[in-house]
Each structure stands twice: as structure tokens, then as C-alpha cells.
Amino acid sequence: MNKLHTEVFGITLKNPITVGSGTYGFGENYKEFYSPTELGAITVKGMTMLPREGNSGTRGAETPGGMLNCVGLQNPGIDVFIKDYLPKLKNEGNIVFANIAGKDIEEFVEMAIKLENSQVDLIELNLSCPNVKEGGIAFGTSGEMVGLITRKVKEVTGKPVVVKLTPNVTDIVSIAVAAEQNGADGLTLINTLLGMAIDVDTGNPILGNVFGGLSGPAIKPVALKMVYQVYKHVKIPIIGMGGIVNERDALEFFMAGASMIGVGTGNFIDPMCPLKIKEGLERYLDIKGIGKITEIVGLAHRGGLTDGK
Amino acid sequence: MELKGLVKSNEFLTSQRDVFQLRIELNREFEFKPGQFINVYCPNKVLPRPISIADKEGNIITLLVRIVGEGTDFLSKTKIGDRVKVIGPLGKGFNTSHGMDKKVAIIGGGIGVAPLLGLRKANFKDAKYYLGFNSEGILVEEFKKVYPTTITYLTEDTTVLEAFEESLKTEVYNFVYACGPEGMLKKLQDILQKNKIPGELSVEKKMACGVGGCLICTCETTKGKKRVCKEGPVFDSQEVLFSE
Ligand SMILES: Cc1cc2nc3c(=O)[nH]c(=O)nc-3n(C[C@H](O)[C@H](O)[C@H](O)COP(=O)(O)OP(=O)(O)OC[C@H]3O[C@@H](n4cnc5c(N)ncnc54)[C@H](O)[C@@H]3O)c2cc1C
Ligand SMILES: Cc1cc2nc3c(=O)[nH]c(=O)nc-3n(C[C@H](O)[C@H](O)[C@H](O)COP(=O)(O)O)c2cc1C
Ligand code: FES
Numbered sequence: 001m002n003k004l005h006t007e008v009f010g011i012t013l014k015n016p017i018t019v020g021s022g023t024y025g026f027g028e029n030y031k032e033f034y035s036p037t038e039l040g041a042i043t044v045k046g047m048t049m050l051p052r053e054g055n056s057g058t059r060g061a062e063t064p065g066g067m068l069n070c071v072g073l074q075n076p077g078i079d080v081f082i083k084d085y086l087p088k089l090k091n092e093g094n095i096v097f098a099n100i101a102g103k104d105i106e107e108f109v110e111m112a113i114k115l116e117n118s119q120v121d122l123i124e125l126n127l128s129c130p131n132v133k134e135g136g137i138a139f140g141t142s143g144e145m146v147g148l149i150t151r152k153v154k155e156v157t158g159k160p161v162v163v164k165l166t167p168n169v170t171d172i173v174s175i176a177v178a179a180e181q182n183g184a185d186g187l188t189l190i191n192t193l194l195g196m197a198i199d200v201d202t203g204n205p206i207l208g209n210v211f212g213g214l215s216g217p218a219i220k221p222v223a224l225k226m227v228y229q230v231y232k233h234v235k236i237p238i239i240g241m242g243g244i245v246n247e248r249d250a251l252e253f254f255m256a257g258a259s260m261i262g263v264g265t266g267n268f269i270d271p272m273c274p275l276k277i278k279e280g281l282e283r284y285l286d287i288k289g290i291g292k293i294t295e296i297v298g299l300a301h302r303g304g305l306t307d308g309k
Numbered sequence: 310m311e312l313k314g315l316v317k318s319n320e321f322l323t324s325q326r327d328v329f330q331l332r333i334e335l336n337r338e339f340e341f342k343p344g345q346f347i348n349v350y351c352p353n354k355v356l357p358r359p360i361s362i363a364d365k366e367g368n369i370i371t372l373l374v375r376i377v378g379e380g381t382d383f384l385s386k387t388k389i390g391d392r393v394k395v396i397g398p399l400g401k402g403f404n405t406s407h408g409m410d411k412k413v414a415i416i417g418g419g420i421g422v423a424p425l426l427g428l429r430k431a432n433f434k435d436a437k438y439y440l441g442f443n444s445e446g447i448l449v450e451e452f453k454k455v456y457p458t459t460i461t462y463l464t465e466d467t468t469v470l471e472a473f474e475e476s477l478k479t480e481v482y483n484f485v486y487a488c489g490p491e492g493m494l495k496k497l498q499d500i501l502q503k504n505k506i507p508g509e510l511s512v513e514k515k516m517a518c519g520v521g522g523c524l525i526c527t528c529e530t531t532k533g534k535k536r537v538c539k540e541g542p543v544f545d546s547q548e549v550l551f552s553e
Contacts, residue, residue: 022375022523023518023522023523025521025522025524028518028521029518029522029539030522031518032310032520033520034312035312036542045524051382053534054524054527054534056529057552058514058515059515059524059525059526059527060515060516060517060523060525062355062356062527063355065355067353067355067356067517069523069525071466071523071525072525074524074527074534127387144343146510171344176364197312216355217355265355265517267518267523268356268517268519269310269355269356269357269519270311271396271518271520272311
């Protein structure tokens with residue numbers, strides 16, 4: 001029996017493990033390490049309507065326990081994805097989550113329509129990319145906007161729609177609730193936290209874009225808290241991510257209330273990371289005598305493991 | 310490919326003890342092209358460090374590293390028998406077939422000589438090395454002991470590029486392989502263009518994944534942005550667009 005088997009968003013997954021959008025390309029980079037079909041689902045790089053070159057200058061910097069990036073949504077555009085990448089991914093047997101970032105509501109809707117007629121399994125709305133000047137963050141910080149975009153997208157697609165939220169807000173719960181009330185099938189928590197780094201040898205900011213998104217182990221406590229908080233107030237499933245690099249991190253997110261987890265920066269630290277987490281989770285469930293991964297979702301809200309486990 | 314490494318030797322090449330040569334035995338055999346690199350993991354650092362493979366004999370690779378921060382400092386302190394985790398080989402190396410049956414110039418600045426050292430085993434008809442260490446203080450004599458080849462060593466008196474340009478008055482090169490600081494490569498690009506000499510350059514960028522997944526390491530090229538870790542680090546000499 002597969003203890004990691006998960007049914008979520010109306011999709012059957014062999015395990016509840018995906019990757020953070022933008023950390024896995026379109027599934028082509030880690031093939032020499034393992035087959036991407038080993039993952040429950042692949043979440044592809046964030047896409048825009050038109051191709052984007054992304055930001056110039058230095059795009060990454062290491063920080064204590066994490067890293068900053070300001071890639072700026074470099075991608076070939078949604079049409080190229082649908083034509084060139086998606087058929088291959090589907091032929092290989094992958095479940096594909098498409099992450100999209102529109103510059104306005106109309107673009108989100110237009111992209112959702114394009115994906116509606118594609119083989120994509122789920123649409124993730126990136127309302128939170130911190131590295132694009134003309135949008136992203138502005139949508140994600142207003143409950144009203146998040147609700148509106150979610151509703152408009154839901155009107156044009158029958159595919160599950162998951163809303164990815166930014167942690168750069170004062171009250172994530174109200175925004176999560178706005179997404180749920182407007183028809184979101186799920187939430188992804190969290191995107192990167194805004195940060196910066198300065199090179200003291202030159203006195204200049206390291207990143208070409210000055211600010212960037214902080215990810216990796218450094219943000220795990222923040223992400224975990226947000227998943228825990230939001231879980232209390234919504235009924236829709238949560239994809240938890242933020243600093244997950246091993247199975248113990250993943251377990252924390254399941255216990256906080258995530259139904260799926262995503263590995264982002266963990267892929268850069270160890271290309272095998274998602275697979276090692278998968279094996280680690282199986283081991284944990286066996287040792288604890290737990291029949292299914294779904295049993296531990298939200299456990300931290302229910303008084304933890306009962307005696308004997 | 311994930312590899313387990315065992316430190317075979319580790320020695321400083323400079324009197325200031327800022328550049329060292331590390332030899333690591335890997336647990337598997339693999340194909341290697343000069344110019345390719347590995348990602349080395351350093352404890353307490355989130356991301357691996359890209360380091361060129363300077364040489365390879367069987368399963369033993371040689372790295373030439375300059376200490377600039379915590380990661381490289383850690384590597385400088387590893388001892389014989391220490392374990393290190395490595396992934397690689399990564400990236401596209403130099404295309405040595407460009408230089409076969411031809412006369413090539415191999416031009417390196419500072420620690421940029423590291424990826425060029427593997428080229429000394431290629432079957433070029435004739436090869437001349439222009440390696441400059443300037444104020445970095447790699448002890449030439451020390452270096453010679455480790456790499457006893459036909460290298461032309463240059464010191465502070467003149468820059469490698471000046472020497473190379475001067476030599477063009479009397480010599481004809483069919484191909485150039487180079488690596489060094491960005492400013493040097495940009496100047497070299499101009500010299501090569503002016504003299505219509507084709508070549509390949511290895512460039513450096515901040516990296517995260519090293520395998521093409523994150524898009525952190527992109528550089529500007531005549532054909533749009535390319536990933537240094539995947540499409541590079543070696544590019545056609547006229548392809549890369551340097552900023553200054
Ligand atoms: C493809 C490739 C091959 C390389 N090959 C070699 C090699 O053979 N030998 C060698 O000594 N170095 C090589 N480098 C550079 C090496 O990766 C960095 O020096 C190393 O990552 C620094 O790590 P650290 O933890 O010591 O320093 P950090 O603490 O990360 O940084 C210390 C200082 O060094 C600067 N720095 C960090 N990374 C780089 C970089 N990639 N380029 C320029 N400056 C940097 C930082 O901005 C900072 O000022 C290579 C880099 C690339 C991309
Ligand atoms: C290099 C990089 C690129 C990213 N690109 C995207 C993106 O295109 N779309 C998106 O929704 N999130 C993007 N993210 C955010 C991640 O998907 C993830 O939410 C975040 O990094 C937190 O998880 P982690 O700590 O495991 O990396 C990116 C993150 C990184 C590090
Ligand atoms: S370092 Fe990640 S794409 Fe090059």
C-alpha cells in the first residue's frame with residue numbers, strides 16, 4: 001500500500017510532494033538525477049503572457065540560512081509552454097501544476113483560458129512575485145484584488161485553481177479567506193519574503209534589482225506559522241512551502257495543516273531533495289505506525305500524536 | 310551526478326596562503342572536458358560552491374581555489390581523508406576540437422587559470438600559454454613545480470593581454486581559449502574581434518543550483534540571456550555581452 005497516496009483538488013497523486021514554482025524550470029533540469037514522475041506533481045516556472053527576459057545584473061545572493069533572488073519571472077511565455085513543454089511533460093506521465101502571473105486581471109483570465117484547453121492539471125495563480133515591478137505584489141496584498149482575480153479566473157476554467165499568497169502582508173488570514181470565498185480550490189503558502197543584501201567591499205546592494213525574495217531554511221518558521229494560522233480559518237487544502245529541505249521540515253508543514261508540500265530552494269541545496277523527502281516520509285510513517293500521510297495533516301491543531309505513536 | 314569525495318591532498322600555492330590546490334578522489338569515474346566545474350558543498354553554507362575542475366586523473370580531480378569567503382576558507386582547511394560532497398561534472402567545457410591541428414593561445418588571469426589547466430592535455434598542434442597572476446602572488450616557482458609545462462609566466466611588469474597583443478605582431482593564432490576577470494575578458498573580446506581570431510571564453514556568475522533550474526546565473530549574450538551553468542560557462546568569444 002502506498003502510504004503517501006493523496007487525493008487533493010480532485011486529483012489523484014502518488015505522493016503529496018511538489019516543487020516550488022521557479023525552482024524546477026519546466027521539469028527538464030533534474031532528469032539526470034531522477035525522473036520527475038516520481039513527484040506527486042511538478043509545478044512549473046511562473047509564466048507570463050509574453051516571454052520575459054527577467055532582471056539584469058546579479059540575480060542571487062546567499063544569506064544566513066537562505067538566499068535572495070531577483071530573477072524577475074524569466075520565462076518563454078505561456079504559448080511556448082503549452083506548445084513545446086507541456087505535451088512532453090504529459091507524455092512522460094507527469095501531473096503538471098501551471099503557475100501564472102498576469103500583469104492585470106485581464107491577463108490572468110486570458111492565460112487561464114489558454115490553459116483551460118490544455119492538459120495542465122491545475123492552475124496556480126502567482127499573486128505574489130516580489131521581483132516584477134508592474135504587478136504581482138500589489139495583487140497579493142489586497143484581499144479585494146485576490147478575491148476578484150480568483151473569481152474571474154474561476155469563471156473561465158473548470159480546472160482546480162490554487163492561489164499562491166505572499167507573506168509580505170500584515171494579515172495573511174484575511175487574504176486567504178478572500179481567496180476561499182471567491183472560489184479558490186486551494187492555497188499555496190508561501191512565496192518569498194522581501195529582503196536585501198549589501199556588499200560591504202563596494203558599499204552597493206548585491207542584487208541588480210536591489211531587493212529580492214528571501215527563501216530557504218531561514219524562512220521556514222515564518223512559512224510554518226502562516227500555514228498553521230491559515231489552516232484554522234479555511235477549509236480548502238493548502239500547499240505548504242518555505243524552507244523545506246528534509247522530511248522533518250515536510251512533516252512540520254503537514255502537521256501545521258498542509259495537504260501537500262513544495263520543495264523550492266531545497267532543490268538547489270540538493271538536487272535529490274524531493275526524492276529524499278519522499279523516502280524519509282515513508283520511513284517516518286512506518287516507524288510511527290501511521291497508515292496514511294493524510295492522517296497527520298493538521299495534527300498540531302488536534303493535540304498531536306496519540307499515545308503509542 | 311552526486312558524488313562522494315575524499316580529500317587526497319591539500320596544499321597552498323602562495324606565500325600568502327590564499328590560493329590552494331585540492332585533490333579529491335571521487336567515488337565514480339566520469340567523463341570530463343576542460344572548462345567544466347563541480348558544485349562543492351561546504352558545511353554551514355546553504356548553497357554549494359562552483360569550482361572548476363583544473364585536472365582529472367582517473368577518479369582524482371584537482372581544484373585550484375582562491376579563498377574569498379567562508380566556503381573557500383572551509384575547503385582550504387580540509388585535510389587528507391576528509392569527506393566532501395560534490396555534484397558534477399557540470400556545464401559545457403571548452404571545445405578542444407576547435408584548436409586541433411592549429412596554433413592556439415591559452416590566456417588566463419588570476420584564478421581564471423584553473424579551468425584552462427586541463428587544456429594542456431589536449432592535442433593542439435602548437436599552444437602558447439599567457440597566464441597572469443599580477444598581485445595575486447601565486448608563487449610562480451611553486452606553480453611550476455605542480456604544472457611543469459610550456460607555460461609563459463607573467464608577473465606585474467606587463468599584463469597578459471599586453472603580452473598577447475604584442476605577440477600578434479609576429480605570431481599567428483588560429484584559436485584562443487581564455488578565462489579571467491570580466492574586465493580582462495571584455496578587452497580580450499575586442500582584441501580578438503580586431504584581429505579576427507575565433508575563440509572561447511569561460512565566464513563566471515553567481516550561481517545557486519548549478520544545474521539549470523534557478524535562472525540565477527544568466528548572462529547577457531547576443532542571443533538573449535543564457536545560463537552560465539548550463540549553456541556555459543564556456544561561450545563563443547563574441548557571444549557574451551559584458552556590462553561595462
Ligand atoms: C563556473 C565557475 C567556476 C569557478 N571556478 C573557480 C575555481 O576554479 N577556483 C576558484 O577559486 N573559484 C572559482 N569560482 C568562484 C567560486 O565559486 C567563488 O569564489 C566561491 O563560490 C566563493 O565562495 P565563498 O563561500 O568562499 O565566498 P562567499 O562568502 O560566497 O563570498 C565572498 C566574496 O566573494 C565574492 N564571490 C562569491 N562568489 C563569487 C563568484 N562566483 N565570482 C566572483 N566573486 C564571488 C562575493 O561577492 C564576496 O565578495 C568559480 C565560479 C564559477 C561560477
Ligand atoms: C529562484 C527562485 C525563483 C522563483 N520563481 C517563482 C515563480 O516563478 N513563481 C512563483 O510563484 N514562485 C517563485 N518562487 C518562490 C518559490 O516557489 C517558493 O514559494 C519560495 O522559494 C519558498 O520556498 P523555499 O524556501 O522552499 O524556496 C521562486 C523562488 C526562487 C528561489
Ligand atoms: S545556477 Fe541555477 S540556473 Fe544556473
